[in-house]
Amino acid sequence: MRDDDQLVLALGMRLWGxxxxxxxxEHLGADARGHDRTVAALSCLQEMGFDVxxxxxxxxxxxxEDTPCSHExxxxxxxxxxxxxxxxxxSTVAGLLAKAGAPHGTIVLAEAQLHGRGRxxxxxxxxxxxxxxxxxxxxxxxxxxxxxxxxxxxxxxxLRVLRRAxxxxxxxxxxxxxxxxxxxxxxxxxxxxxxxxxxxxVAGIGINVHQSEERFPQGIRAKSASVDMILKRSANRAELxxxxxxxxxxAWAKEEPEGLTSTPGEWNAESGTVGMMxxxxxxxxxxxxxxxxxxxxxALILRLVDGTRRMFVSGHVELME
Numbered sequence: 001m002r003d004d005d006q007l008v009l010a011l012g013m014r015l016w017g018x019x020x021x022x023x024x025x026e027h028l029g030a031d032a033r034g035h036d037r038t039v040a041a042l043s044c045l046q047e048m049g050f051d052v053x054x055x056x057x058x059x060x061x062x063x064x065e066d067t068p069c070s071h072e073x074x075x076x077x078x079x080x081x082x083x084x085x086x087x088x089x090x091s092t093v094a095g096l097l098a099k100a101g102a103p104h105g106t107i108v109l110a111e112a113q114l115h116g117r118g119r120x121x122x123x124x125x126x127x128x129x130x131x132x133x134x135x136x137x138x139x140x141x142x143x144x145x146x147x148x149x150x151x152x153x154x155x156x157x158x159l160r161v162l163r164r165a166x167x168x169x170x171x172x173x174x175x176x177x178x179x180x181x182x183x184x185x186x187x188x189x190x191x192x193x194x195x196x197x198x199x200x201x202v203a204g205i206g207i208n209v210h211q212s213e214e215r216f217p218q219g220i221r222a223k224s225a226s227v228d229m230i231l232k233r234s235a236n237r238a239e240l241x242x243x244x245x246x247x248x249x250x251a252w253a254k255e256e257p258e259g260l261t262s263t264p265g266e267w268n269a270e271s272g273t274v275g276m277m278x279x280x281x282x283x284x285x286x287x288x289x290x291x292x293x294x295x296x297x298x299a300l301i302l303r304l305v306d307g308t309r310r311m312f313v314s315g316h317v318e319l320m321e
Contacts, residue, residue: 005114007041009086015045015052015061016069016085024058048086048112049128061085064129066237068109073242079105079249086112086128091191091204094135098193098200104139105249109241116206117189124187124206125217131226132207132241136248139200140256147201148298148313149260151176151190152267154203157247158186159270161240162207167230171272174291174300174317179272182319183225184208203248209237261296268293273319278302282315291317 015023028038042059046052051062068074069083080103087093087110094108110133116124126133138150158178162170162185173179178186189204208216208226216224227235255262268274273291280287280302287310289302299311 004037004041004044005088007037008044008114009084009088011038011041012045012050012061012086013084015059016063018060020060020062022055022058022060028059045086045128048114049130050085050112051129064111067111067129068132068238068241069111073238074107074109074245077105077107077242077245077249079103079107079245081107081109083109084111086110086114088115089113089117089204090133090135091117091189091202094137094202094204095191095193098137098139098202099195101195101197102137104137104200105245106137107134107245108136109134117204124189125220125224126206127211127215130211130215131209132205132237132244134241134245135202135204136245137200137202138252138256139198143199144256145259146297147190147192148175149263150201150203151188152294152298153251153255153260153263154188154190154205154248155186156263156266156270157244157251158188158205158207161244161247162186162227162230164243165227165231165235165240167227170230172267172270173273173319174271174294175298175314178207180225180230183223185225185227185230205244207240207244209235209240264294264296264298267298273317277320279318279320280310280312280315281318282312288320 042052053060074081090108090110097106112128113126113133116126155172155176159170159172170178170180176188177184186207191202193200193202210228211226274293276291278291289304292301292303295301299313302310
């Protein structure tokens with residue numbers, strides 16, 4: 001990680017620890033040699049969406065009103081929760097914790113990410129105060145026969161939580177998206193983490209909650225949605241996260257001993273793309289066909305225009321008009 005990024009993380013953590021109180025410039029390390037770097041790092045925090053207020057006496061960071069960090073709803077889940085104002089990536093942190101022996105169910109949560117990750121290395125826009133950016137450590141009792149089902153299970157849990165909150169029109173798109181009117185409201189990215197005593201999975205989940213259409217970057221605006229846009233009211237991030245964590249851990253406890261065998265059928269029932277024409281990009285191919293669903297291993301089943309069937313364990317799906 002670059003030195004500038006490390007400074008942003010350090011200042012964010014120190015200011016967050018002040019719980020909205022002013023911290024002097026001196027205590028921030030903004031002496032004659034470090035003033036410019038400190039101001040640049042504070043500007044970065046502001047650009048990420050943090051309410052950072054500068055004054056001659058010092059600096060204070062005002063936490064968002066519905067921040068899930070350290071919320072009593074999370075403490076009631078009975079699993080370790082690691083909360084930070086800003087990290088590089090919650091999945092990177094969770095992966096390191098999993099390798100170090102973090103228990104099943106450990107949640108890593110951040111108000112913002114410097115380098116949020118989507119599928120195929122694409123960045124994930126994750127500003128402060130706007131969404132739920134978290135990763136959950138999942139430890140199977142024995143090796144899973146079909147690891148691709150983990151992301152489908154996580155997507156199902158997000159879908160159910162959002163529907164209970166009133167977002168009844170959300171659907172699933174392979175392999176890791178929760179969609180509303182062809183716009184992405186949530187993405188899931190699962191990493192497999194091998195370690196000496198077996199393997200774990202880190203389910204990285206990003207849910208857009210408070211963004212208005214104008215607050216999405218221009219490049220993704222037409223394809224992005226938020227929970228508030230769907231509900232036409234302000235959702236509570238702490239309540240959504242607590243509900244999601246509870247659902248995911250309960251679903252894992254129920255489904256994992258059986259190898260997640262019921263997940264494909266449940267996912268197909270909630271898919272918004274079964275029966276639709278799509279383009280699938282995988283490796284160097286770009287194929288057009290009709291989605292038939294997912295197989296027992298979580299692979300996408302596509303019926304091509306010539307009548308043949310293809311299965312994809314990875315790739316990008318583009319909905320056709």
